[in-house]
């Protein structure tokens with residue numbers, strides 16, 4: 010079973026925002042879409058763009074890399090357009106006042 014660790018306070022990530030956290034040497038982007046949290050590896054597979062600074066499409070639950078526009082699903086980390094492109098996705102949740110994330 011995955012072990013969840015605290016990465017932030019719930020108040021640090023309001024609806025519509027994203028944040029980037031460093032956990033165990035990894036840079037992870039966490040998104041709050043309508044109160045639902047999603048977490049992906051922050052590093053775009055193309056050339057390392059910061060997905061945490063990308064454009065979130067709330068309807069399709071995707072994030073678009075700010076550098077050259079690659080798109081990733083917030084729910085799976087996979088690109089809907091390129092089957093070769095996928096970033097790692099992480100379990101993330103709010104527990105009380107804390108945001109918790111599991112690395113695997």
Ligand code: FES
Nearest residue numbers: 053055056058074
């Ligand atoms: S670095 Fe993300 S699209 Fe190029």
